[in-house]
């Protein structure tokens with residue numbers, strides 16, 4: 001048994017290839033065509049409005065959040081907490 005990489009998502013459902021290819025925590029990174037857009041909400045954080053959109057992957061069932069925060073380049077894609 002090798003204990004190589006520690007991937008925090010490895011316990012969850014394995015992601016399909018397009019989902020694995022999504023660049024996380026980078027604002028403006030593209031999703032993939034099999035993501036179905038779900039609800040979105042807006043939140044005021046100080047001076048900026050942060051929009052979070054939920055996406056659901058048709059292929060592997062992954063639930064993503066895309067956070068658009070103009071003040072934070074490290075916003076963007078993240079897997080939704082279960």
Ligand SMILES: [Zn+2]
Pocket residue numbers: 015016017018019057058059060061062
């Ligand atoms: Zn997927």
